[in-house]
Amino acid sequence: MNPAMTQSDQDRHEERGMNDYNFAYLDEQTKRMIRRAILKGLAIPGYQVPFASREMPMPYGWGTGGVQVSAAVLTPEDTFKVIDQGADDTTNAVSIRRFFQKTAGVAVTEATTEASVIQTRHRIPEAALREDQVLVYQVPIPEPLRFLEPSEVETRKMHELEEYGLMHVKLYEDIAQHGAIATAYAYPVKVEGRYVMDPSPIPKFDNPKLEMAAIQLFGAGREQRIYALPPYTQVVSLDFEDYPFEASKADHPCGLCGAEDSYLDELIVDDAGGRLFMCSDTDYCAARQAAGHRGADAAPVLEGMA
């Protein structure tokens, strides 16, 4: 007890016990407001629905939009998975997973196939998702036109009028200047032939996976926007007939599991600048290794871990 605090101070602070938060932290009224925004988003795929984002106990820019969406869709029966950069054990993924373990008491997993709700930052899992799964994205800047037009008033008008010429001009200028479209991540897409949408900063390698069986929900907390892709929605990466979209990745197999079809992280492994390429999706990589697949760098690295 703090001697300088009066008894009434103490009582007041004890009254405000920190253990009586609602399931998944948010109160039911707030969840209802968020669910309405989600339903509206699902009804108008790719449209950014304004919602009254709450201050969450983690900072804006650290996944508050995704966390609010997850809080609104989670039920006690769900199994929750969180990835950041494709990995379950990056610090912020750990922090968000713990938050829901504490406030919702839901089961958590690192296995993509076992999860019913997956919150992600910057990646789509390699394993194809199913109809009974929900993928929740953390979105920093939901507006695909933002860096072409800083004003929100203007960009909303451009979406209203389906006025996307500016975006095509930007892509064209890229080609004129660099000979290729110089956007490597957060590559803009058109949804069901209507809204141009920012798929969040996933590498463009992941763009083809946006057409999937699972529900995809996008939450931008600081910018107060939610948008969504219902299952099997048509999602087309913007391109030109003579410069077609290309999903690219490092031209290597995974050094640990040998996968040739997964997105790779590049690690600098020695002072001479030696490189190791490994799957960014840690669950995918671990599952392949468990099934006996071995990459060229697997043996020494695994020994080092033991």
Add this chain to the structure above:
Amino acid sequence: MYVAVKGGERAIDNAHAWLSEERRGDASVTELSVAQIREQMTLAVNRVMAEGSLYDPDLAALAIKQARGDLIEAVFLIRAYRTTLPRFGASRPMDTGTMACDRRVSATFKDAPGGQVLGPTFDYTHRLLDFKLAADGEVPPAPEAPEGAPPAKAPHIMEFLDREGLMQRDTDSKTLPRDLTREPLELPATRDLRLQALTRGDEGFVLGMAYSTQRGYARNHAFVAELRIGKVAVEMDIPELGFAIEIGEVELTECETVNQFAGSKTEPPQFTRGYGLVFGMSERKAISMALVDRALRWEELGEDNLGAPAQDAEFVLYHADNIQATGFLEHIKLPHYVDFQSELELIRKLRREAAAAAQDAPREAAE
């Protein structure tokens, strides 16, 4: 190498334990109590309450202690707590004309009913370090007003200009103000929403915006008609009772500026008003708020848009919130290696192509 990206859970736990230890500092130095912060760091407490949008000096003091004195972090703690609180209802509009003023000054009239009251101000102190405080903070009591003297009534100074018709009138819209913390901010924002955003906006940002208007970016010639600080009663209608009861009082700083206005096609020349209202004793913030409020009113007053930052409601309102700003700014220290990887590949590809093109070029020239 693979180990480097593992172990996130343990790293977080250890980091937090270390943080707690650092917060406590040298254990041989007496621990700071929440009550000490509340009573002796009052202006910090006020700032946290104002930007946290929650009037609770105890919690603000606790937040400052927990945040190791980082006021933006303390504001964040208060905001995250505030958002979970149930809303019982709204108070009646507060009547700042009934304020029990600790301080009340006007820069436009030498004297006015209610008088000029300096109150506990830093103004006119010489900013010399007081080394006596390092040894002993005890002070003799300040002189008190003679007992029995009735507190002077201090009507708003603006009312006198109002009566003469020199003042542009603000009319009561009769609508309940919208709540910025419960609805998404959509533009164009009405004045009530702009004022809400400004009063909880970052003091430094609002100060900088206000200063820019003084230096000529949408200059609006502000005079402080009145600055008052004091306690005001909060009343709430209780439906079961059928009348309003006082549920408490809050300390407020209110600033009204009077600004020149040359008139427009529709309005004759008159004075216009900028308004600032902030929790606690927060006079720098209240004056800043009034200046920025006035700058943002260019459209409704039929003034020209000079393209100044302080006139751009979207610019001001979207960037005034330090909790949004600091979160997004600091998030760039989170891992971004997936995005960076894709950029790496792109730049390698573009450079390969550029190198190939450069090799081809001289050959073409030779042919």
